[in-house]
Amino acid sequence: MSTEQIVILVVLIAYMAINMFLGIYMSRRSAREHASSGFMQNYFMGSRSMGGLVLAMTLVATYTSASSFLGGPGLSASWGLTQSWVAAIQIGTAFLTLGVLGKKFAIISRKIGAVTVTDYFKARYNSPAVVILCGVCLVVFFLTQMIAQFIGGATLVSSVTGMPYWAGLALFAVVVILYTSIGGFKAVVITDTFQGIIMTLGTFLLLFFVIRAGGGLSGITAQLDAMNPGWDILGKGEFSGGLTALSPGYMISFWVLVGAGTLGLPQTAVRGMGFKDTRSMHRAMLYGTVVVGILMIGMHFAGALTLPLLPAEGIASTDQVIPYVVLHYMPAWAAGLFLAAPLAAVMSTVSSLLILASATIIKDLYLTYIAKPAKNGTEPEIQKSAEAEAAEAAAVQKLPVLSLLITILLGLIVFLLALSPPDIIVWINLFAMGGLEATFFWPLIGGLYWKKGSAPCCIASIIVGVSTFVFFNQVKIAPFHIHEIVFGLAAGGIAYFLVGLLRPEEPDPEMLKKCF
Amino acid sequence: MKPMTEDEKNRQIKKEALATIALFLICFAWHVGFGYALNSCGIYFMNLPLWWIVSTPGVFVVGVAGVIFLLKKVFVNFSLEAESEDGHVN
Numbered sequence: 001m002s003t004e005q006i007v008i009l010v011v012l013i014a015y016m017a018i019n020m021f022l023g024i025y026m027s028r029r030s031a032r033e034h035a036s037s038g039f040m041q042n043y044f045m046g047s048r049s050m051g052g053l054v055l056a057m058t059l060v061a062t063y064t065s066a067s068s069f070l071g072g073p074g075l076s077a078s079w080g081l082t083q084s085w086v087a088a089i090q091i092g093t094a095f096l097t098l099g100v101l102g103k104k105f106a107i108i109s110r111k112i113g114a115v116t117v118t119d120y121f122k123a124r125y126n127s128p129a130v131v132i133l134c135g136v137c138l139v140v141f142f143l144t145q146m147i148a149q150f151i152g153g154a155t156l157v158s159s160v161t162g163m164p165y166w167a168g169l170a171l172f173a174v175v176v177i178l179y180t181s182i183g184g185f186k187a188v189v190i191t192d193t194f195q196g197i198i199m200t201l202g203t204f205l206l207l208f209f210v211i212r213a214g215g216g217l218s219g220i221t222a223q224l225d226a227m228n229p230g231w232d233i234l235g236k237g238e239f240s241g242g243l244t245a246l247s248p249g250y251m252i253s254f255w256v257l258v259g260a261g262t263l264g265l266p267q268t269a270v271r272g273m274g275f276k277d278t279r280s281m282h283r284a285m286l287y288g289t290v291v292v293g294i295l296m297i298g299m300h301f302a303g304a305l306t307l308p309l310l311p312a313e314g315i316a317s318t319d320q321v322i323p324y325v326v327l328h329y330m331p332a333w334a335a336g337l338f339l340a341a342p343l344a345a346v347m348s349t350v351s352s353l354l355i356l357a358s359a360t361i362i363k364d365l366y367l368t369y370i371a372k373p374a375k376n377g378t379e380p381e382i383q384k385s386a387e388a389e390a391a392e393a394a395a396v397q398k399l400p401v402l403s404l405l406i407t408i409l410l411g412l413i414v415f416l417l418a419l420s421p422p423d424i425i426v427w428i429n430l431f432a433m434g435g436l437e438a439t440f441f442w443p444l445i446g447g448l449y450w451k452k453g454s455a456p457c458c459i460a461s462i463i464v465g466v467s468t469f470v471f472f473n474q475v476k477i478a479p480f481h482i483h484e485i486v487f488g489l490a491a492g493g494i495a496y497f498l499v500g501l502l503r504p505e506e507p508d509p510e511m512l513k514k515c516f
Numbered sequence: 517m518k519p520m521t522e523d524e525k526n527r528q529i530k531k532e533a534l535a536t537i538a539l540f541l542i543c544f545a546w547h548v549g550f551g552y553a554l555n556s557c558g559i560y561f562m563n564l565p566l567w568w569i570v571s572t573p574g575v576f577v578v579g580v581a582g583v584i585f586l587l588k589k590v591f592v593n594f595s596l597e598a599e600s601e602d603g604h605v606n
Contacts, residue, residue, distance in 0.1 A: 081568045085551055088572045091579040092540045099536025099586070103529045106596045221563035232565045234555045248552070255544050278517075278593045286583050293576035301572075449530070516526065 004332040011336025016175045026190040027183030043184035044115035044359040050275045052283025057196035058189040061348035066152030069342035073303025074318030080231025084300035094288025105272035117266040118364040127455035142353040144429040150418035153346035177411030180351045188351040195344030202341025203298040213329040223308040249480025264441030358407040371395040438465035438488040442496040452500045460499040465492025535590040539582040547575040
């Protein structure tokens with residue numbers, strides 16, 4: 001290991017230590033303050049106490065993954081400004097999710113004590129089939145996404161510090177699993193906030209050093225003109241080489257995949273259940289939009305400017321572009337700080353997925369169908385038999401230990417699978433984001449805003465949506481290279497509303513009272 | 517904070533959701549429209565093409581300005597707790 005690598009490693013380890021401390025300490029403090037809310041509400045929802053900044057940061061940090069810092073900007077080096085144009089589509093994520101889902105979710109989840117999206121489905125659709133279908137989809141897609149994130153982070157750490165892959169993985173995997181399992185949701189959102197700040201700083205650092213190393217903006221653009229003709233044309237024009245990914249139909253489809261479709265991502269939607277009041281939500285819409293804009297446009301713009309800094313013989317993969325630039329053109333302290341950013345993206349995404357997967361297993365699957373206490377654990381019913389009460393008390397008493405164990409166990413499974421990922425994981429991960437959207441989008445939107453939406457609507461929409469999505473992914477017959485998610489969501493929506501209109505069910509008045 | 521009944525809240529939430537979607541559609545039209553419309557105009561500022569400046573950092577400005585507008589003109593603060601019958605707010 002060179003001195004530089006040691007400095008980088010020290011910065012990274014310090015960063016991990018801060019996260020660990022922040023996560024565990026802050027969650028302990030919050031659990032003491034909100035002791036009356038009960039374990040479930042604290043561990044899985046942080047007692048609905050998020051303010052504006054924390055809400056904005058956790059939303060953005062959860063959404064921003066390793067690819068926003070590595071793969072995406074790496075691709076910018078060859079695709080030029082087009083890539084940052086595509087990345088800018090994500091500007092809507094924060095305000096759309098909060099503006100459409102936020103207040104509805106906040107009110108309903110307070111009434112029914114929900115801590116997960118599946119929890120909400122349970123109250124809204126009152127159907128074990130919907131709950132189990134959604135719960136299983138969520139856990140499977142989350143596991144593969146977490147593994148993909150771990151692989152991205154571990155590859156990065158080992159490539160810049162020279163540590164072996166397994167050690168790089170262990171370095172941050174242990175930290176993220178520990179603070180998530182011990183501290184729960186509160187630890188996740190507090191560390192997300194810190195990590196979001198680091199990511200924003202990292203973006204500015206990269207822009208600064210790339211522009212300086214390239215000899216100023218005009219120096220860089222002159223070199224780009226010679227090295228990468230078409231870097232300044234949307235879709236690269238005649239220089240695109242006929243790439244599908246640069247065709248208008250494909251690129252505009254991203255307005256669905258990373259734009260409108262993000263309404264259907266349970267890991268960001270669930271943030272709508274955790275904020276303190278409407279004022280916090282309003283602030284978060286603004287802060288979140290500003291931060292996501294800086295991160296996405298900034299990182300991908302910087303990526304486009306890195307080309308003159310790369311070695312003449314080219315670089316092995318697009319994922320290596322940013323690490324190469326960071327190692328060769330940044331002082332070690334800045335490199336360490338910057339590299340904390342993609343790790344932060346990995347950790348914040350994994351922690352959020354981990355806690356939600358664990359909540360789904362514990363609350364939606366275990367408590368509902370295995371332990372079966374009456375209704376939700378936080379609001380004791382007035383009339384209950386002594387036996388049922390005792391059984392519930394026993395189940396609730398076991399919850400803290402059980403939740404901790406399930407979270408650690410899930411983390412360990414992800415860790416072990418990331419050590420030598422099986423092919424099936426890579427394959428499923430191709431569908432993970434679109435699959436989650438195709439599963440959750442219509443049950444969520446239809447459920448919140450259409451009283452006629454019922455359990456059969458959900459099941460039809462999930463089956464039709466997901467299979468259309470996978471079908472178009474496998475056979476590339478789409479006109480104008482339109483992305484498969486567009487067809488998946490369209491078909492899912494048609495199925496949802498068609499079933500609702502053709503098989504009208506009188507909505508249950510009890511459900512209407514809770515969910516509308 | 518405005519005291520509101522449950523019905524008023526629901527109407528308000530629907531209005532806010534529609535306004536949010538309208539802003540999202542404006543961003544979409546701005547981003548795709550100016551991106552392709554200005555793609556071949558050949559105008560540059562600081563060596564960066566006009567289509568990129570207007571559509572990419574541009575949509576960021578439109579998005580942020582739009583959110584500020586929504587928060588000032590459309591969104592309303594109210595209690596998230598279930599209200600009692602007379603619309604009392606704690």
